[in-house]
Amino acid sequence: MEGEATGNSVPGTKRTASKAIRIALGVFISVTVVLGIVLFLVSQGLINLYPKQQYCLTSECIESAASILSKVNQSVDPCENFFRFACDGWTSNNPIPEDSSNYGVYPWLRQNVDLKLKxxxxxxxxxxxxxxxxxxxxxLYSSCMNENKIEKADAKPLLSILKHSPFRWPVLESNIGPEGQWSERKFSMLQTLATFRGQYSNSVFIRLYVSPDDKSSNKHILKLDQATLCLSAREDYLDNTTEAKSYRDAFLQFMVDIAVLLGANASRAESDMKSVLKLEIKIAEIMIPHENRSSETMYNKMNISALSTMIPQFDWLGYIKRVIDTKLYPQLKDIGPSENVIVRVPQYFKDLFRILGNERKKTIANYLVWRMVYSRLFNLSRRFQYRWLEFSRVIEGTTSLPPQWDKCVNFVEGALPYAIGRMFVDVHFQEDKREMMAELTEGIRWAFIDMLEKENDWMDSGTKRKAKEKAKAVLAKVGYPEFIMNDTYINEDIKTMKFSENDYFGNVLQTRKYLAQSDFYWLRKEVPKTEWFTSPTTVNAFYSASTNQIRFPAGELQKPFFWGTEYPRSxxxxxxxxxxxxxxxxxxxxNGRKYDKNGNLDPWWSTDSEENFKEKSKCMINQYNSYYWKRAGLNVKGKRTLAENIADNGGLREAFRAYRKWIEEKRQGVEEALLPGIPFTHNQLFFLSYAHVRCNSFRPESAREQIYTGVHSPPHFRVIGAMSNFEEFRKAFNCPVNSTMNRGAESCRLW
Ligand SMILES: [Zn+2]
Structure with missing residues (x-):
């Protein structure tokens, strides 16, 4: 109140009073005029009164603010553990369901798509x-939901397969009736393997499939690879840890009990299945681990006759000819000894046939038919699935079965991806999403090239030029493949399948047969470089090296990954x-760097640049190796996850740069309006949004599996790893030099 004039306390003359009135009037008029001009300019949008304090109060902004607020835990220090800061709110409100081994924002969106499909x-x-x-x-869906019929059928549909060659099961002896009795004399491993692959789409010991020839990516070729085992991690067969042993014990008991449920004598089942497990352990020993499967070492192109000379114990040509149904593909009748194949794991095949040569035929037959039984178990009555649940309690930590509808949705989606995809996109995909995807793709492309030119100091100019050419050639596929809009094409594609509402098992077998033969369609045909065949309902995204495509199916393009143009771009x-x-x-x-812009495995790097790349990769391998995941009781495998870590780190930098460019160009540098009720800048929101994609929690069993079999780092470290390497993150959150989220000079960077 000091200095304020009031008529009573400050005396004055008339003269000074009238002068004061004139001054006051003058001030009043000037202020009114200025205010009027300001108001006019504001109303015309020509000036912004509070450029730093503008809030967006549209329903979209309120919705996204609420979504952010519900996920974060602001009591965690973002510079110490950004994952927990970003995700703790979500994970504490979204416990892992009993039927899942892990749960997070990705599985939530998957569930959301399943509900829409239901x-x-x-x-x-x-x-x-x-x-x-x-x-x-x-x-197909209603046959799967017809649980009365499925209960009534019980084990009968499977038993009818086991009664006939080539799937007679030694362990059942004569308990299945005399016609189903296995005989060593009549058993043919080749026949069983070929039927299993060609009619049921199951690969045991050998995986035969068609895909582009890595060095001649316009053409398709047959490839031979190792197949999967029953337990997902190879370590579960080999390690002597308490967990691995308990997994093997539970697995053995599971096989024994299933054999008994199907009619086997208990003690016979016990001894037979013990031998089966021993055989599978031997196969696990010779499998080539992921870290040693590089594109070059797996590219062993030879004709079938050369393969037969290298590994003479197996009739490769006979096997391949039995797998492929030439009634469907008459043009493939000409496959002969001169047919080229790519043998991806020669050493594995040499070892495999050495092991099989020394094994009893009965054990081999018991194992192969067990794989048939295991693969069809989920199509039988409840008692078989409850027995599986007991096993799953040990290896996945789940305590209940998924609801039948969910199982059925996933089955139909897998069996008829294009029909289901069409149903989904007709209702749930908005075509205008393409526009923002194009903006994002071009932003990323620009950012990658801009950093290559301005910040990359380890690549020589010749290699840079080729990298730039490849970056320019990357083709983005968005939403769904065009051909799913053509009813005639889709109907024709599945015309051989005729389903009945009352025969779930029979329907399943038809879908297996269809799937088993579908990739042979492509042999002798050119690789369609601009087409894609991803199921539109997939909640995931992909890169294809042979076509240099990035792929974003409709399932992935939803909140909280894809926000429409009315929401903040951050x-x-x-x-x-x-x-x-x-x-x-x-x-x-x-791996991807070895393929050129045309999708061919053809070295385009100078020796120096390649050496520098490898040296820089070591930094990232060490960084991720050092992360200990308490939930799994294991460290992250830096080498195994390298490709994904490079992609995460690069992706984060590119997207941030593209965002800042968008602000500069589309908003003349003016930040987006703040979101109400949350104290974050848009640069901070950018990083929160990245972390929110990864919010996920795990049961210990699932954490362990993620480390052993996953190609990605666990979500926690995907967030911490990439962000702590990035200077823009530490700027946005003011992370001091010695905090976990600021690796400072230790930061690793490739792109
Ligand atoms: Zn990836």
Whole structure:
């Protein structure tokens, strides 16, 4: 109140009073005029009164603020553990469901897509509106939901397979009836393997498939690889840890009990299945671990006759000819000894046939038919699934079965991906999403090239030029493959399958047969470089080295990954933007970098640049190796996860740079309006949005499996690893030099 004039306390003359009135009037008029001009300019949008304090109060902004707020835990220091800071709110409110081994934002979105598909599949069939393919999908779904029929059928459909060659099961002896009795004399391993692959789409010992020839990527070729085992981690067969032993014990007991449920004598089952497990352990020993499977060492192209000379114990040509159904593909009748194949794991095959040569035929037969039994168990009555649940309690930590509808949705989705994809995109995909995906892709492409030119000091100019050419050639595929919009094509594609609402098991076998033969369609045909065949409902994104494509199916393009144009761009750039960058960078990771812009495995790097790349990779391998994951009781495998870590780190940098460019160019440098109720800048929101994609919690069993079999680092370290290497992150959150989230001079960087 000091210095304020009031009529009573400050005396004055008339003269000074009238002068004061004139001054006051003058001030009043000037202020009014200025205010009027300001108001006019504000109303015309020509000036912004509070440029630093503008809030966005649209429903979209309020929705996204609430979404952010519900996930974070602001009591955690973002510079110490950004994952917990970003995700603790979400994970504490979203416990892992009993039927899942882990749960997070990705699985949540997957569940959300499943619910949408459930609603679509449960709509009654309309002969008028539904295409043939859609009608088939609905029949397939309802046959799977027909639990009364499935209970009534019990084990019968499987037993009828086990009664006949080539799937007679030694362990059942004569308990299945005289016709089902196994005989060593009549057993043919080749016949069993070939039927299993060719009719049921199951690969045991050998994986035979068709895909582009890595060095001639316009052409398709047959490839031979090692197949998977029953337990997901190779270590579970080999390690002597308490966990691994308990997994093997539970697995053995599971096999024994299933054999008994199907009619085997208990003590016979016990001794037979022990031998089966021993055999599988021997196979685990010779399998080539992921870290040693590089594109060059796996490229062993030879004709079948050369393969037969190298590994003469097996009739390779006979096997391949029995697998492929030449009634479907008459043009493949000409496959002979001169047919080229790529043998991806020669040493494994040499060892495999040495082991099989020394093994009893009965054990081999017991093992192969066990694999048939295991693969069809989920199509039988409840008692078989409850027995599986007991096993799953040990290896996955789950305590209940998924609901039948969820199982059925996933089955139909896997069996008829294009029919289901069409149903999904018709209702749930908005075409205008393409526009922002194009903006993001071009932003990422620009950022990658800009950093290559301005910040990369380890690559020579010749190699840089080729990298730039490859970056320019990356092709983005968004939403769904165009051909799913063609009803005639989709109907024709699945015309051989005729489903019945009352025969779930029979329907399943038809879908298996269809799947088993589908990739042979491509042999002798050119690789369609601009087409893609990803199921539109997939909640994931991909990079394809042979076509140099990045792929984003409709399932992935949803909140909280993809936010529409009405939402802050920081959220989209941080989530789907980083995912675009991640897939883009796969073209330049430790494996993708070996393929050129045309998708050929053809070295385009100078020796120096290649050496520098390898040296820089070591930094990242060591960084991730040092992360100990308490939940798993194990360290992250830096070498195994290198490609994904390179993609995460690159993707994050590219998307951030693209976001800042968008602000500069589209908003003349003016930041987006703040979100209400949360104290974050948009640069901070960008990083939060990245972390939110990764919010996930794990049961210990699932954590362990993630470390052993996953190619990604655990979500926690995908967030911490990439962010602590990035100077823009530490700037956004003011992270001091010695904090966990600021690796400072120790930071690793490739792109
Ligand atoms: Zn990836």
């Amino acid at each position: 609603a679509l599949l449960e709509k009654p069939i309309s002969k008028r509106r539904d295409s043939e393919a859609v009608q088939k999908a609905k029949i 959220l989209s750039y941080g989530a789907i933007g980083v995912i675009v960058g991640h897939e883009f960078t796969h073209g330049f990771d430790n």
